Amino acid sequence: MTKRKPEDLRSQRWFVPENAPGFSHRSRMKQIGYRREDFTGKPVIGIINTWSEINPCHYHLRERAEFVKRGVWQAGGFPVEIPAMPITEVYMRPSPMLYRNLLAMETEELLRCMPIDGAVLMGGCDKTTPALLMGAISMNIPAIYLPAGPMLRGNWNGKVLGSGTDARKLYTERCAGNITEEEWIGVENGIARSPGFCMTMGTASTMTSLAEALGMTLPGAASIPAADSNHQRMCLGCGNRIVDMVWEDLKPQDILTRDAFENAITVDMAIAGSTNAIIHLVALAGRCGIPLDLELFDDISHRVPVLANIRPSGAYLMEDFFYAGGLRALMAQIADLLHLDCRTVNGHTIGENIAGAAIINKDVIRPRDNALADTGGTVILRGSLAPDGAVIKISAATPRLLQHTGTAVVFKNYNDLEARINDPSLPVTEDSVLVLQSAGPLGGPGMPEWGMLPIPKKLLDQGVRDLVRISDARMSGTAYGTCVLHVSPESHVGGPLALVKDGDKISLDAAGRKLDLLVSESELAARRTQWKKPVSSFARGYGALYLERVTQANRGCDFDFLGEHLATPEPEIH
Numbered sequence: 001m002t003k004r005k006p007e008d009l010r011s012q013r014w015f016v017p018e019n020a021p022g023f024s025h026r027s028r029m030k031q032i033g034y035r036r037e038d039f040t041g042k043p044v045i046g047i048i049n050t051w052s053e054i055n056p057c058h059y060h061l062r063e064r065a066e067f068v069k070r071g072v073w074q075a076g077g078f079p080v081e082i083p084a085m086p087i088t089e090v091y092m093r094p095s096p097m098l099y100r101n102l103l104a105m106e107t108e109e110l111l112r113c114m115p116i117d118g119a120v121l122m123g124g125c126d127k128t129t130p131a132l133l134m135g136a137i138s139m140n141i142p143a144i145y146l147p148a149g150p151m152l153r154g155n156w157n158g159k160v161l162g163s164g165t166d167a168r169k170l171y172t173e174r175c176a177g178n179i180t181e182e183e184w185i186g187v188e189n190g191i192a193r194s195p196g197f198c199m200t201m202g203t204a205s206t207m208t209s210l211a212e213a214l215g216m217t218l219p220g221a222a223s224i225p226a227a228d229s230n231h232q233r234m235c236l237g238c239g240n241r242i243v244d245m246v247w248e249d250l251k252p253q254d255i256l257t258r259d260a261f262e263n264a265i266t267v268d269m270a271i272a273g274s275t276n277a278i279i280h281l282v283a284l285a286g287r288c289g290i291p292l293d294l295e296l297f298d299d300i301s302h303r304v305p306v307l308a309n310i311r312p313s314g315a316y317l318m319e320d321f322f323y324a325g326g327l328r329a330l331m332a333q334i335a336d337l338l339h340l341d342c343r344t345v346n347g348h349t350i351g352e353n354i355a356g357a358a359i360i361n362k363d364v365i366r367p368r369d370n371a372l373a374d375t376g377g378t379v380i381l382r383g384s385l386a387p388d389g390a391v392i393k394i395s396a397a398t399p400r401l402l403q404h405t406g407t408a409v410v411f412k413n414y415n416d417l418e419a420r421i422n423d424p425s426l427p428v429t430e431d432s433v434l435v436l437q438s439a440g441p442l443g444g445p446g447m448p449e450w451g452m453l454p455i456p457k458k459l460l461d462q463g464v465r466d467l468v469r470i471s472d473a474r475m476s477g478t479a480y481g482t483c484v485l486h487v488s489p490e491s492h493v494g495g496p497l498a499l500v501k502d503g504d505k506i507s508l509d510a511a512g513r514k515l516d517l518l519v520s521e522s523e524l525a526a527r528r529t530q531w532k533k534p535v536s537s538f539a540r541g542y543g544a545l546y547l548e549r550v551t552q553a554n555r556g557c558d559f560d561f562l563g564e565h566l567a568t569p570e571p572e573i574h
């Protein structure tokens, strides 16, 4: 491999010229206290940090950036920490998904407009992983992903609690009157007790695992708990490695091939990953110019067993997964299903990185001969209700409901749902199919995680804990139930979901991959003439740009002008 020379570094266009801009760039670095030799002739590493006091999942990243810097200095680079939008799943409304593309744009432009040769991307809370990677792919300078790490197991009265999953289960019991106020406060105190992202196999753990499967993290990085000192050493390792990646000119688009995406989908099925991963992988691949059809997810799901026994599909948490051997051990179990020659950020192939990785606990990571399920956790549905596809996580659903025909109970939007779901006169039974409209990419807007519609109180009182639920929304990766999600096209743009009325029959056949609205074509045509497009929510600002340019779920919800494979000019330096 030919190594680049100092004069090849893009940062040197800023720092070396003996002209007025060069003088200005050097003098301002000296203003911060650096010497000329600190930043000339060396790779300048941008540490894109999504730390914030409003993002509890990333609360430790301010301090961990210091370990990255130490690693960069050790390897002969020059680190600069750059804050970026701290998308937080907990607090951002109407939906953090609305802002994924904004962070992707911010990442790309931060890397482009400044003297950066390589990037360490620090994130983890759901949307930050795809957003940072999308931006880095489009900029396509050497980049390494640094996962924030999952938080420690939750603990309440000696019971292990998992983020989201157990909160939802216990809240359902609280609504059913089975948990006292005092117990509820105990749950609140014990469910999130260290920095780090949600420690179930939610979207955060799924996406960091997929970043590792794609080859964009150091091996084993995805599941190191945030509170474990292995995490600090991994941060240091990212700092070391990115400097070499710059000299080697190893860029995201060299790593992210079609085979790498197939590896990621395979791993997604084996970990029973979040349904959100489908949208994000389609968007990430789109940035590389690689189209991923939803059918590819379904094909791969047919041949991949579920091996990660992690909530919500299984019993354990990410801390257990790390102690059990982590993603390397899981991938070693399915090595025959992976493209082992894919390159990764550490300069080795996936095959080399997982060679010899053993399972330490065979209940947490199941061997192939004792899989949790023989086929993948997520399947794609199509039919008259979802011509462009829909998604269901069968591993977290109730098996008897996976083949079901029931009568629709329709909610026009989330406010309608909140207003009527617990109305004693709601005509709902345990065989009903709950339908939520106006919750998609445009309708939400931002496709909020409303897809796990609540069970009506009157059914909770009868002991019912699951129903077939259908929407154009997403669902948290920590959620569960027989929830059909991402129905495309969404109702806001006039997809068939917009035409469903109370009393219609809907048929779900997960095994047959079918989702049908059992209403005649002539009746649907009549309803279509009556349908009026709902008013859009944003008239100005980023929201207006989002509404104008976002694509549907089956295309990854990227902006139509960002998925295109067009070159953007390097900035001129005057």
Ligand code: FES
Binding pocket: 057, 088, 089, 090, 124, 125, 126, 163, 197, 198, 202, 204
């Ligand atoms: Fe950040 Fe769940 S809230 S990962």
